Amino acid sequence: MFRPIASIAATTVGEAIRRKVLLIILLIGVLFLVVAPGLGMLSARSETTVLRGMMLGIIQLTSAVIAIVLTVYMIPNEIERRTIYTILSKPVQRWQFLVGKYFGAVSALLMMMTLMTSVLVFTFWLQQRDASAIPDLIKAPVMYFVQMSLLAAVAIFFSTFVSPLVNFFLSGGLYLLGSLFAPFFQTLQESQGTPPAAKVFAQLINTILPNFANYNIQNPIINPGQQIQNEGSYYLQVTVYGVLYIAGLLVAGTIVFDRREV
Amino acid sequence: MSMTSGINRTPLIGAIVGCALGIFVLQNGIGNQPTGKQYESISETLKNGNTRTVKKLKSGVATPAFQGISSSWQRDFNQGTVETQGLSPDQLLFALAGFREMIAGILWVRADSFFDSGNYDAILPIIRLVTVLDPKQIDVYATGMWHIGYNFTDEEQRSDRRYIPSALALGKEGARNNSLTYEMFFETGWMWYHKIDDDYSNAVTWFERAQERPDMIPARRNLITNAYERDGKVDKSLDTLFKLYETAGKKAKEDAAFGNKQNRDTLENKLDTTLVRMVQRGWFAGKDGRPLTGYDVNPPFDTGFSAKVTVTEARVLRFEGTWNVLPVGTRIRAVLRDADFPNAKPAGMEWDFSNDVNLDPPRDKTFMQEQLFVRNQRFNKKVDMSKDPTMYPFTSKDYVIEFYYNPRSAPPHIQDKFSWNGEGFTDKNFLNTQVREGQRVMYTSVKISKDQLLRRGDWREKVPVIKTANYLDKDGKAYNQADQVTIDLPSLRAN
Numbered sequence: 001m002f003r004p005i006a007s008i009a010a011t012t013v014g015e016a017i018r019r020k021v022l023l024i025i026l027l028i029g030v031l032f033l034v035v036a037p038g039l040g041m042l043s044a045r046s047e048t049t050v051l052r053g054m055m056l057g058i059i060q061l062t063s064a065v066i067a068i069v070l071t072v073y074m075i076p077n078e079i080e081r082r083t084i085y086t087i088l089s090k091p092v093q094r095w096q097f098l099v100g101k102y103f104g105a106v107s108a109l110l111m112m113m114t115l116m117t118s119v120l121v122f123t124f125w126l127q128q129r130d131a132s133a134i135p136d137l138i139k140a141p142v143m144y145f146v147q148m149s150l151l152a153a154v155a156i157f158f159s160t161f162v163s164p165l166v167n168f169f170l171s172g173g174l175y176l177l178g179s180l181f182a183p184f185f186q187t188l189q190e191s192q193g194t195p196p197a198a199k200v201f202a203q204l205i206n207t208i209l210p211n212f213a214n215y216n217i218q219n220p221i222i223n224p225g226q227q228i229q230n231e232g233s234y235y236l237q238v239t240v241y242g243v244l245y246i247a248g249l250l251v252a253g254t255i256v257f258d259r260r261e262v
Numbered sequence: 263m264s265m266t267s268g269i270n271r272t273p274l275i276g277a278i279v280g281c282a283l284g285i286f287v288l289q290n291g292i293g294n295q296p297t298g299k300q301y302e303s304i305s306e307t308l309k310n311g312n313t314r315t316v317k318k319l320k321s322g323v324a325t326p327a328f329q330g331i332s333s334s335w336q337r338d339f340n341q342g343t344v345e346t347q348g349l350s351p352d353q354l355l356f357a358l359a360g361f362r363e364m365i366a367g368i369l370w371v372r373a374d375s376f377f378d379s380g381n382y383d384a385i386l387p388i389i390r391l392v393t394v395l396d397p398k399q400i401d402v403y404a405t406g407m408w409h410i411g412y413n414f415t416d417e418e419q420r421s422d423r424r425y426i427p428s429a430l431a432l433g434k435e436g437a438r439n440n441s442l443t444y445e446m447f448f449e450t451g452w453m454w455y456h457k458i459d460d461d462y463s464n465a466v467t468w469f470e471r472a473q474e475r476p477d478m479i480p481a482r483r484n485l486i487t488n489a490y491e492r493d494g495k496v497d498k499s500l501d502t503l504f505k506l507y508e509t510a511g512k513k514a515k516e517d518a519a520f521g522n523k524q525n526r527d528t529l530e531n532k533l534d535t536t537l538v539r540m541v542q543r544g545w546f547a548g549k550d551g552r553p554l555t556g557y558d559v560n561p562p563f564d565t566g567f568s569a570k571v572t573v574t575e576a577r578v579l580r581f582e583g584t585w586n587v588l589p590v591g592t593r594i595r596a597v598l599r600d601a602d603f604p605n606a607k608p609a610g611m612e613w614d615f616s617n618d619v620n621l622d623p624p625r626d627k628t629f630m631q632e633q634l635f636v637r638n639q640r641f642n643k644k645v646d647m648s649k650d651p652t653m654y655p656f657t658s659k660d661y662v663i664e665f666y667y668n669p670r671s672a673p674p675h676i677q678d679k680f681s682w683n684g685e686g687f688t689d690k691n692f693l694n695t696q697v698r699e700g701q702r703v704m705y706t707s708v709k710i711s712k713d714q715l716l717r718r719g720d721w722r723e724k725v726p727v728i729k730t731a732n733y734l735d736k737d738g739k740a741y742n743q744a745d746q747v748t749i750d751l752p753s754l755r756a757n
Contacts, residue, residue, distance in 0.1 A: 039364065049398075053363035095269070182335065189297065206332060207289055214331050217339050222363060223398040225442045227316045228338045237331050241288045248281035251274050258269050 004092045005100040012104020016070055017111070025069065026112050029062030033119045037127040051127060053222045056140045059116050060147075060218075064175060067109055067148040071155035072167040074101050075257070095254040098156070102250060105152050110145060117141040140218045143235065146242045147215035151175055153246040154210060157253040160260065175212055181205060182213030210245055214238045291330025296323055301337060366396035382413050386621045393435070403436030404449045410621075411457050416650040421457075423611075423631050424623035424653075429453060431619045437471075444475035448482055455489055458613055459671050460698075462493040480510065480525045487532070492670045494683045494701070496545055503533045539674070543681045559686030563587075563679055567594070567692050567704050568733040569665055572746075573726045576717040577648040577656065583733065585636045591673045593633040594641060594665060594704075600627050601660035601709060608697035608705060609666030626657045640736070659712050663728060665692070667704040691732060706730070708749060 016022060036054050075098075078084040087097060120141070121134055155171040162170065188194050188202045215238060220226045228234070301317040317337050319325060326333070373388040389406035392399060411429035414422040433450035440446050451468030454461060469486040472478055484506060490499035510526040540546055544557030554560035569583035581596055597609050604624065605612040611629070634641040647654040669677065669684035680687035684702035687693075694705040713719040714726040725746045 050363050050367055057362075057364075093269075182332070182340070185332070185336075203290075207286055211289060211332070214335055219339055226338070229316070230334075234331070234334050234338070237288055237334075241285060241331055244281045244284045244288070248278050248285070251277050251281070254269075255271055255274055258271075 001096070004090075004096045005103065008087070008092070008097060008100025009104035009107060012074070012101055013107045013111070016105065016108035019070075022066055022070060022108075022112070025062060025065050026115070029058055029116055030119050032058045032062075033116060033123055037123060048128065049222055051124070052137065053218070055120050055124065056137075056144075056218045056221070059113070059120060059141055060144050060216075062116065063109065063113050063144055063148045064151060064172075066112055067105075067151045068155055068168060068171050068175075070108060071102075071105050071152045072159055072164045072171065074105065074156060075159040076164050094258050095250075098160070098253055098257055099250060102153065102156050102246075105156065106149050109148055109152060113141060113145050113148070136221050136224070139235075140221055143215040143217050143238070146239055147212055150210055150212065150215075150242045150245055153249040157249040157256075160253045160257040174210065178210045178212035179216065180213075181209060182211055211241075214241065287328070287330075289331050291326050291333055292328040293326035294324065295326055295330055295333040296337075362395040363399075366392045366399055366402075369395070370399070370402055382409065385409060389432075390619065390621060393432070397435075397439035400436065400440050400443065400445050403432060403440070403446055407433045407436065407449055407453065411453055416647070416653050418646060420630065420632060420645075422623070422653050423629050424627065426453075426458065426613050427605075427611075427616050428618075428620050428623060429457075430614055431616050434617060435619060437468075442475070444472040444478035444482075447472035447475065448478065451489070452485075454613075455485070455492070458610075460610055460668065461613070462489055462670065464614065465489045466493045466495070480506075480513070480522075481528075484525075484529060484532070487536075491536075491682055494670065496540065496682055497549075500536060500540070503529065503536060507533055539678065542678065543686070545681070548685070554685075558678055559681045562686050562688040565667070565687065565689045565704065566732075567665070567667070567689050567706075568730045569706075569728075570730070570733045571663060571728040573710075573714060573717060573721075574644070575648070577646070577654065577715065579645045579647075579715075581632070581634055581641065581643045581645065583634070583641050583730075584639060585641065586639055587636065587676065587679075588639060589675060590637060591676050592636040592667070593671075594636065594667050596632045596634050596643075596645075597662070597664040597666070598628070598630040598645075598647075598710075599662055599664075600629070600658040601662050602658060603627055603629055606662075608707070609664045625652060626655055628654045628656055628658070628661070630654060656712060656715060661710050661712065661715060662707050663710055664707040665705065666697075668698065668701065669703070670701065691730065710749070 033055055036058065037051055039050075039054065078087070078101075084097070088094065117138065121138065124137060125131060125134065151171065154174055155167060158167045158170050185202055185206050189199055194202075217235075220228055296319055300320055300323045302320050304316050304318055369388050369392050373385050373392070376382070376384045376388070386409075389402060389409065392402045393406065396402075407429045410425050410432060412421060414425050416422070430450065430453060433446055433453060436446035437450055447468050451465045451472060454465035454468060458464075466486070466489045469489050473483060473486060487499045487503050487506070490496070490502060507526070507529040510522070510529050514522040514526040542558050544554040544559050547554055547557060564586065566584060566586040569581065572580045572582075574580050579598070583594075585592055585594065595609055599606060603611065604627070605615045610631075630645065630647060632643065632645055634643050647656075669680040669687045670682065672680055687702055689704045692704045692706045694703050695701070697703060697705045708728055710726070710728065714721050717726075726749060727746045728749045731750060
């Protein structure tokens with residue numbers, strides 16, 4: 001049952017690392033990481049704070065673009081190039097095809113993010129000569145990986161029924177919304193001026209939306225000094241949250257993809 | 263060719279429902295989730311000397327059975343609760359980018375050029391944007407608070423006090439978002455102590471919160487003793503001085519750096535002076551229930567306040583009057599405001615009424631506050647509000663003119679007679695013990711109409727003059743002219 005999934009995933013990784021557009025995005029991200037220590041001087045803020053904030057920002061932004069660009073074309077391209085017929089004529093179920101594609105995308109993403117994180121660690125160490133801060137710094141890219149895996153699942157779900165261009169904006173928009181909503185959710189909930197109906201609506205949105213902000217754990221890393229309570233337990237919870245959401249999206253994607261005529 | 267595949271959807275839908283339930287529980291938790299306001303930040307000093315803060319539930323708040331991700335994230339990872347009022351969508355979107363600290367830093371550099379060119383209005387949105395992008399940038403909060411509170415002035419350098427609630431709101435937000443360090447607590451306290459220069463209990467509260475932070479620098483710690491004095495808590499001030507002096511002495515012994523010795527000497531000097539003043543002002547005698555005969559504060563000195571306000575031209579007032587205190591240093595507060603100014607209170611307003619940093623204060627409301635400087639027992643000040651129509655719009659129908667003097671704000675050489683709480687202070691006609699609970703202040707007020715202030719309608723040819731019954735001119739005569747109409751300033755006791 002898992003062999004077809006592994007084969008499709010391996011092929012997908014091969015395709016992904018040969019796609020020039022992804023390599024260019026990755027290269028730009030890596031270049032920015034390398035020059036980041038120099039850009040910190042432009043700001044009036046503490047250089048270490050800016051450096052940490054900027055480097056983590058570069059990894060997050062680059063990974064998000066890669067995750068979306070990588071996944072929005074996966075299913076539509078297979079249909080357009082008619083290669084899907086060759087695959088589905090073999091003993092491969094549609095769900096196996098979808099899951100294989102997803103795992104391939106996530107594996108490619110993992111490779112690219114590992115490369116960027118290595119550059120981050122090396123550049124940070126070169127600039128700061130402080131190895132003690134590195135374990136804390138790495139926590140953020142690890143959580144970003146779960147975040148991007150969730151984003152890839154969102155994009156692959158949409159790719160089963162919308163065109164790549166629409167999917168690009170839909171997934172990107174959902175990512176923005178899922179990242180933006182959480183910081184203002186509390187303000188909305190605690191504000192006495194917010195009508196009760198709006199509070200209920202906000203609670204609903206906060207529950208339904210894939211909450212990408214859960215993985216934005218960089219603030220205590222950029223501005224150290226706060227002790228995080230039950231840190232390990234929090235990371236475990238958000239990972240389980242991500243896995244459940246991804247599973248739900250893949251199952252939903254399978255249902256949609258199964259009904260689709262290709 | 264078309265291909266479809268038939269799978270049994272029921273277990274799949276069941277799996278989706280199961281996932282959704284799991285997601286719901288993980289995200290929202292089980293039981294009542296605490297809100298941000300139900301946490302308090304507790305600072306701890308580690309063995310290596312570093313400090314850190316832990317957010318703990320306030321006492322009495324129940325711990326939920328299972329804390330959801332949403333609540334945990336808000337507690338530990340959210341950069342800070344930011345009031346969103348007044349932010350445009352593009353400003354909100356900026357906060358999404360992963361380069362918040364960088365952009366905030368660059369914007370702050372840009373704001374510096376606006377400071378240099380005197381374009382103060384342009385700085386306000388930058389301050390707001392920078393604090394949203396990077397709520398940990400304390401310099402911006404501190405500078406922004408000072409800028410909003412102090413730098414918006416009229417042509418005669420009078421502060422636009424309509425901005426002060428916003429400055430305080432910014433200070434409170436800064437303290438909330440930077441609870442690990444003392445700075446914003448101190449800055450907010452300073453705004454109460456120095457700018458508002460009244461309601462000293464608020465200054466004490468904020469300074470006390472700043473004292474709780476271990477990183478507070480020694481010289482700033484000392485200021486709380488002055489705040490205690492102005493709040494009428496002289497004994498607390500003395501206790502604190504002794505404690506600070508003891509700490510400073512130990513520190514100077516451990517490390518004989520110049521700064522440490524200087525701080526110890528400063529505290530010693532202050533302690534000596536305070537003790538002498540407490541004796542001379544009869545504080546110890548009063549505490550022991552002994553008569554105050556022979557002490558500087560006895561008998562209370564009658565300041566003999568009198569005043570005359572002439573509307574010389576439209577929006578131009580001349581304040582004249584007497585104050586029998588000979589030494590230089592008295593400043594009497596004069597306020598002209600809308601009769602229905604929101605949150606107004608005698609000779610001021612409820613400054614701390616809002617948590618919103620509103621960079622656009624009520625433009626249709628007028629609030630003028632001036633300090634009348636007394637020299638040779640008289641004051642004489644022209645207040646021209648005609649050049650600043652945005653600060654003094656005069657859109658209301660009725661206004662109030664108020665005079666106020668609080669011995670707690672007096673300089674020490676005058677307090678040597680009046681004492682800290684006005685024990686040696688009185689005014690035959692205008693002593694008031696109501697407007698500031700438990701304090702002896704001078705206060706009086708009168709209503710004046712828009713027509714009178716703008717010299718229009720019936721008042722085009724007549725000069726409105728507001729006068730206390732006891733007002734006498736320099737040559738000692740009651741002043742009356744044919745074209746002037748006198749409005750009496752009320753007093754409980756004046757004839």
